Amino acid sequence: MNDGSHLLELRGVSKSFGGLRVVDDLYLHVDEGEIVSLIGPNGAGKTTVFNLITGIYAPDAGEILLDGRDVGGLPPHTIAKQGIARTFQTLRLFLNMSVRENVMAATYGRTKATVIESVLRLPRARREERETRRLAEEKLGFFGQRLVGYRWDQPAYSLSYANRRRLEIARAMATEPRILLLDEPAAGMNPVETHEITELIGQLRDDGGYTILVIEHDMHVVEGISNRVVALDHGVKIAQGSFEEVATDSRVVEAYLGIRGAEEAEEAEQAEEVE
Amino acid sequence: MSESREIPPIPERPDARDRPRIGVDEWVAQVEDRRADERGLGGALRRGWRSTPSGLQFLAVVAIAATLPLYLSGGDLFSYGIFTLLYAVLALGLNIVVGFAGLLDLGYIAFYGFGAYFYSLLASDHYGIHWQAEAAIPVVVLGGALLGLVLGIPSRRLLGDYLAIVTLFFGQAFVVFVNSANPDVAGKGLTGGPNGLPDVDPLNFFGYKLTTKNHYFYFLLGSFIVIVAAFHFLNHSRTGRALRALREDPLAAETIAVPVNRLKLMAFSFGAATAAFCGCVFAALQTGSFPGNFDVSLLITIYAVVILGGIGSIAGVVIGAIVINVTFEFLSPANDHPELKRWLFYATILLLLTKLPWRRAAIVLAATVAVGFAVHEIVEAVAPSWAAGSPIDAGSLGDAIRSWVIIPVGHGQFAQFAYVALIAAILILTRLRGWWRTLALPPTLYLVAIVWENVLVEQPSVTRLILFGVLLIVLMNARPQGLLGTPRVEIV
Numbered sequence: 001m002n003d004g005s006h007l008l009e010l011r012g013v014s015k016s017f018g019g020l021r022v023v024d025d026l027y028l029h030v031d032e033g034e035i036v037s038l039i040g041p042n043g044a045g046k047t048t049v050f051n052l053i054t055g056i057y058a059p060d061a062g063e064i065l066l067d068g069r070d071v072g073g074l075p076p077h078t079i080a081k082q083g084i085a086r087t088f089q090t091l092r093l094f095l096n097m098s099v100r101e102n103v104m105a106a107t108y109g110r111t112k113a114t115v116i117e118s119v120l121r122l123p124r125a126r127r128e129e130r131e132t133r134r135l136a137e138e139k140l141g142f143f144g145q146r147l148v149g150y151r152w153d154q155p156a157y158s159l160s161y162a163n164r165r166r167l168e169i170a171r172a173m174a175t176e177p178r179i180l181l182l183d184e185p186a187a188g189m190n191p192v193e194t195h196e197i198t199e200l201i202g203q204l205r206d207d208g209g210y211t212i213l214v215i216e217h218d219m220h221v222v223e224g225i226s227n228r229v230v231a232l233d234h235g236v237k238i239a240q241g242s243f244e245e246v247a248t249d250s251r252v253v254e255a256y257l258g259i260r261g262a263e264e265a266e267e268a269e270q271a272e273e274v275e
Numbered sequence: 276m277s278e279s280r281e282i283p284p285i286p287e288r289p290d291a292r293d294r295p296r297i298g299v300d301e302w303v304a305q306v307e308d309r310r311a312d313e314r315g316l317g318g319a320l321r322r323g324w325r326s327t328p329s330g331l332q333f334l335a336v337v338a339i340a341a342t343l344p345l346y347l348s349g350g351d352l353f354s355y356g357i358f359t360l361l362y363a364v365l366a367l368g369l370n371i372v373v374g375f376a377g378l379l380d381l382g383y384i385a386f387y388g389f390g391a392y393f394y395s396l397l398a399s400d401h402y403g404i405h406w407q408a409e410a411a412i413p414v415v416v417l418g419g420a421l422l423g424l425v426l427g428i429p430s431r432r433l434l435g436d437y438l439a440i441v442t443l444f445f446g447q448a449f450v451v452f453v454n455s456a457n458p459d460v461a462g463k464g465l466t467g468g469p470n471g472l473p474d475v476d477p478l479n480f481f482g483y484k485l486t487t488k489n490h491y492f493y494f495l496l497g498s499f500i501v502i503v504a505a506f507h508f509l510n511h512s513r514t515g516r517a518l519r520a521l522r523e524d525p526l527a528a529e530t531i532a533v534p535v536n537r538l539k540l541m542a543f544s545f546g547a548a549t550a551a552f553c554g555c556v557f558a559a560l561q562t563g564s565f566p567g568n569f570d571v572s573l574l575i576t577i578y579a580v581v582i583l584g585g586i587g588s589i590a591g592v593v594i595g596a597i598v599i600n601v602t603f604e605f606l607s608p609a610n611d612h613p614e615l616k617r618w619l620f621y622a623t624i625l626l627l628l629t630k631l632p633w634r635r636a637a638i639v640l641a642a643t644v645a646v647g648f649a650v651h652e653i654v655e656a657v658a659p660s661w662a663a664g665s666p667i668d669a670g671s672l673g674d675a676i677r678s679w680v681i682i683p684v685g686h687g688q689f690a691q692f693a694y695v696a697l698i699a700a701i702l703i704l705t706r707l708r709g710w711w712r713t714l715a716l717p718p719t720l721y722l723v724a725i726v727w728e729n730v731l732v733e734q735p736s737v738t739r740l741i742l743f744g745v746l747l748i749v750l751m752n753a754r755p756q757g758l759l760g761t762p763r764v765e766i767v
Contacts, residue, residue, distance in 0.1 A: 080529070086530055096519075096523055096764060105519075108513050109531070129511075155761070
């Protein structure tokens with residue numbers, strides 16, 4: 001199926017809510033092993049793009065291809081099973097389950113024991129249970145000592161904010177996805193934690209072999225990790241390319257600062273050049 | 276892609292007591308507080324119980340339960356043993372739907388009724404069909420599961436209140452159906468209308484008939500063991516985790532590949548199948564199915580079991596069933612051990628006193644006794660007829676309190692006034708703090724005893740509901756999460 005092209009590809013995807021076009025004829029692709037950052041001002045439609053890719057919304061038009069197969073409009077759990085995992089901007093953990101169970105739950109799509117096998121503790125159910133446990137502990141180990149040991153059995157609500165963000169990433173990792181969608185992983189973190197999460201996302205690609213599409217507002221994070229950057233404004237792609245290309249693109253500057261702001265920035269730049 | 280990463284060294288649990296405790300969060304502190312509680316004999320017992328594997332704990336409980344027929348008479352075994360087990364199994368089924376999957380299913384009792392009526396049709400003179408239990412029970416259970424599925428399909432997209440309304444309607448529709456609709460099938464009414472279906476066969480496995488109360492008790496105990504084990508294993512399997520995940524956050528559950536709608540249906544039909552099974556046993560036990568057995572009051576009782584025990588906790592639900600059924604039966608007018616009732620009532624009050632620090636509890640207790648004797652002496656001296664009565668059905672305890680509690684003769688209004696005064700006293704008590712409360716406790720406790728001896732013992736059928744409500748309110752105030760439940764936390 002895969003014609004050697006992209007792992008994830010959006011072709012002309014559009015989505016409207018009532019009369020409001022939130023995503024407009026969007027073309028986007030992510031290749032195996034790269035980190036692509038999706039940036040744009042608030043309300044640009046970034047999270048809607050995530051919701052479209054993960055099947056929470058069905059696109060009005062266009063195709064969403066995972067490995068060349070159209071997954072647009074499929075139910076979210078089917079899409080998740082085919083290898084797309086995500087985190088949420090507003091954390092959505094299973095708060096009253098333990099840390100380890102949060103991660104173990106995420107292997108549902110890849111384990112096969114039927115209810116009868118589970119209830120009777122037949123060999124396959126027991127083996128899967130052992131493997132799932134081991135996998136959960138391994139994924140939690142990705143974050144150093146923060147989420148291991150006695151924390152395994154702690155309820156998720158008792159974790160600090162930053163640890164809850166980490167746990168959500170671990171949960172997404174445990175579905176063993178082809179591509180990982182991270183929605184503002186550094187939101188609400190302090191500079192040290194932000195630096196750490198930047199390194200971690202880099203590690204996910206380099207050591208873990210994950211392909212990542214990330215929404216991020218913090219430009220230091222974007223600069224630090226992105227292979228490519230795509231900028232959205234009002235649901236339209238306004239720029240893409242390397243971080244430097246996008247960050248200096250006049251339309252991106254305009255989207256973030258407004259037209260006057262962009263002119264002033266340009267004037268300031270020219271003034272600098274004159275000096 | 277998933278080359279195995281080493282798990283980093285596991286850090287020690289931070290348990291320093293003599294240095295600043297950086298990095299110790301609320302949860303760890305709570306665990307340590309719980310540990311600190313475990314001193315003395317009670318603590319040692321609690322520790323021992325907690326370190327016992329849950330399987331052994333369960334076996335111990337079952338072993339104790341298995342000896343019940345040795346010292347309970349037929350009637351007592353029926354109302355205490357058999358019905359506790361029946362409620363426990365019913366509540367376990369409801370726990371799958373409400374506790375694990377978080378679906379507010381108010382039509383649950385209809386599945387119980389369905390099981391009872393279906394079994395009654397398959398094994399009675401009504402149509403002259405007499406199936407053996409080993410055939411009838413699987414068919415009924417399967418039928419219940421299918422009915423659950425049928426109800427689940429249209430309602431699986433409904434959330435919260437809407438699901439509750441639809442399922443409540445279904446529960447009510449069932450009662451109306453069996454009571455009034457009673458469609459004509461093969462020459463006679465299918466459900467027998469208000470008369471129900473009488474003369475149902477007892478359970479009959481391969482020719483071995485369950486005839487005595489003991490038989491039913493042990494059959495139910497066996498089923499209970501199987502169902503508890505099954506639901507325990509289910510809870511700790513991928514399916515159980517997925518169910519709890521969808522209870523916590525359905526959208527997040529979807530994005531980790533959990534087919535939420537399918538699992539909701541599964542939970543629904545598991546609950547329905549369990550209820551249908553209980554229905555079979557119930558119909559065989561009372562040799563009939565009658566519309567009045569499956570109304571809202573039973574639904575409320577079963578919900579009370581689940582909520583009181585702790586939603587989502589299997590052990591909690593079992594304890595909830597014991598507490599609710601035993602209290603309910605014990606307070607019932609049919610209870611023919613009035614002196615035992617009295618012992619249990621005063622024991623419960625003493626138990627509540629243990630909530631206080633022991634010195635204060637001792638003072639309160641001594642003061643209550645003293646207040647009683649003083650009041651009795653004074654009243655007897657001033658107006659003898661106000662203290663002339665003696666406790667109803669007095670045994671040893673009743674005799675002992677004869678000269679302590681005042682029971683007037685020929686003053687009919689007294690009981691009502693005492694009742695109202697008690698309610699006022701309790702309301703005042705809730706507003707008091709510290710030593711004022713300790714000071715107000717002895718007279719209030721004495722008033723409780725007066726009301727019990729003058730009103731409650733005489734009119735058990737009315738007051739048992741009141742007492743039951745009070746018990747629930749007190750318990751849910753003390754432990755909103757239920758006896759063994761874990762508190763649900765939301766982060767705002």
